[in-house]
Amino acid sequence: MRVELIKHYTTEDVEAEIRRLADAHGSVESLAQKVSVMKCGSPKLQDELMLWRALAISHVEVRSSVAFEGSEKVANMTPARMDLLEVIRRTRPQSVRQLATSVKRNYKNVYDDVGALCDVGLVELVVQGRKSRPVCTADEIKLTLES
C-alpha cells in the first residue's frame, strides 16, 4: 500500500520557492558556480539549481508529492483528523487554539491531532511570534493498493 500526499503549486507557491532559493544561494549564477566546483558532490545543490532554472520559465507547472510505502501511516489518519485537515485547508486558522474554537473541540485533543497530522507530513506548523499556525501541505491524498 502506498499513501501519496500531493501538492500542485500555485503562482504564490512558485514565487515563495524562488524567494527561498534566492535567500539561500543569492543568484542562479552563484549556485551554478557552487555546483560546478563541487561537480556531483552535493545532490541537493544540483537539484536546487535545476529546480530554480525550471521555475524561472514563464509557464511552469509544479507538482510535489511525498509518499510512504506500507500501511503504518494510514493508521494515523482517523476520521476526526481528516475532518480537521479539511477545516485547516478551508478556514486557514491563525493558531491551533483558533482551530480548536472553530471545531468546538478541546484544545489539547486538537493539538494532539495536529501533531499526528504533522508526523504524517499533512500539516506544517508555521511559527509566528508565540503562535503556531497550522498549514495544510497537500491538496490531494492518493491511496494505492499494489497488485
Add this chain to the structure above:
Amino acid sequence: MVQTASVNIQKIFVHRDEHIVGLEVSEGPRVKFYSYTYYVNVRDAWQPCVRWDNAEQQPHVDRYDENGTLIEQQHCREKSFKEVLKLVKIFRRNLAAMNLAEL
C-alpha cells in the same frame, strides 16, 4: 511561442530510514532533466547513497560513502523513477556495494 515546463518533485519513503527524492523537469512530453537520489539516515542525518541523473545530457550513476562524499561515478543508461524505485526496493542499502552501471 510561450515556453512551458513542468516540474515533478517526488519523495518516497521506502523505509523509515530510507527514501528516494526524484526531480523531473519536462518540456512537453520530454523529460529534459531527471535525478533520482536514494538517501539513507546515518546517525540522524540524511546522506545520499546512490544517485541516477542525466546532468549535461549524460546519464550516469553516482555512489556516495556513508558521509555523503562522492566516491564513484559511472555511465549508465537512462532510468525512470519507476525503475529506480524497483531497484531500491529490491536491493536497498546493498546498492552501495553493487556494480550500479550493470543494473
